[in-house]
Amino acid sequence: DTGVSQNPRHKITKRGQNVTFRCDPISEHNRLYWYRQTLGQGPEFLTYFQNEAQLEKSRLLSDRFSAERPKGSFSTLEIQRTEQGDSAMYLCASSPAYEQYFGPGTRLTVT
Amino acid sequence: AQKITQTQPGMFVQEKEAVTLDCTYDTSDQSYGLFWYKQPSSGEMIFLIYQGSYDEQNATEGRYSLNFQKARKSANLVISASQLGDSAMYFCLSGGYNKLIFGAGTRLAVHP
Numbered sequence: 001d002t003g004v005s006q007n008p009r010h011k012i013t014k015r016g017q018n019v020t021f022r023c024d025p026i027s028e029h030n031r032l033y034w035y036r037q038t039l040g041q042g043p044e045f046l047t048y049f050q051n052e053a054q055l056e057k058s059r060l061l062s063d064r065f066s067a068e069r070p071k072g073s074f075s076t077l078e079i080q081r082t083e084q085g086d087s088a089m090y091l092c093a094s095s096p097a098y099e100q101y102f103g104p105g106t107r108l109t110v111t
Numbered sequence: 112a113q114k115i116t117q118t119q120p121g122m123f124v125q126e127k128e129a130v131t132l133d134c135t136y137d138t139s140d141q142s143y144g145l146f147w148y149k150q151p152s153s154g155e156m157i158f159l160i161y162q163g164s165y166d167e168q169n170a171t172e173g174r175y176s177l178n179f180q181k182a183r184k185s186a187n188l189v190i191s192a193s194q195l196g197d198s199a200m201y202f203c204l205s206g207g208y209n210k211l212i213f214g215a216g217t218r219l220a221v222h223p
Contacts, residue, residue, distance in 0.1 A: 031208065042202050042213035043156070056209040091156065098144050098163070100211065102156035 002026060004103035006092050012109045013082055020078045021106045025094030032075050033100060034067055035091040036060070043091055049075060082110045113138045115203050115214035122219050124193045131178070132188040132217045134203030140164075145186040146204040146211065147177065149197075156202075162186060193221045 005024045013019050025032050030051050035043035046065070048056040051072035061067075064082075069075040079086055087110045093100035114137040124130040136145065147159040162170040162177045170177045178187040186205075190197055198221045203214040 033210070035213075042216050045206075045210040045212065048209050050208075058210075089154070093156070095208075098161050098208075099146065099158045101158065102148075104155055 004092060004094050004101055006090075006103040006106050008106060009104060010107045010109075012111060015082055015084060015110055017082055018078065018080045019082060019108065020076050021090055021092075021108075023075045023077070023092030023094075023103060025074070025092070026096075026101060029094035029096050029101070030072065031095040031100075032069055033093045033095070034075070034077050035093065037089040037091055037105070038087075046077075079108075082108075084110045086110050113140070113143075113205055113212045115205055115212055117203055117214035117217050119217045120215075122217055124190075124219065124221055126195060126221055126223050127192055129189060129191045130193055130219065132190070132201050132203075132219065134186045134188065134214060136184050136186060136203070136205040138184075138205055140207060143205055143207055145177065145179065147175070147186075147188045148202045148204060149199045150202065150216075151199040159201075160188070190219075195221050195223060197221050 007022045032049040034046040037043040047067045049069040064080045067077045089105040089107050091105045093102045116135045143164045145162045149157045160172045160175045160177050162179045174191045176189045200216045202216045204211045
């Protein structure tokens, strides 16, 4: 399967712990995006990479959030000192041009 | 700031009938894209259709068509011949390469 993959699919963590998610985009896509989706809502944009450069970052991305895309391939999203409000589905998408292809998401539960 | 408005939280349609899902957008960008995605209960986000702001013809993809009215800032999705498998959440999006803004979504239920 050559779609976007995300790991882990589910993560349960205690408040205050750090978590890291990984996204592997479709190999020829140079654009990569992270979104957050809470229950019953549409996804909210978090950040955008073109190759390894982080070109856009939402104000939603507090200083506890950091994303990287070393070498323009896979990307990681780290949340430090997790809070209960961070509980959500974290979606990654990659794009060759206009349309974005989404991964299955990582569901984070902060207890 | 960009904003997407989907005024229909839920819609019902009879199988084999057509349905229109509404979307209006607000952007100051000269060049932008409009998209529709489907999210079934399984959670994956599925790309349906794209319309560029400079495209003069309405986009079509199989049973999906996008009714683009630029002056009204409207980008409604029309699904023809609804199928039971069309039951899902539908999101309208607008944006460019750097980010996409999602609407709140419309939940479509197709009845047999």
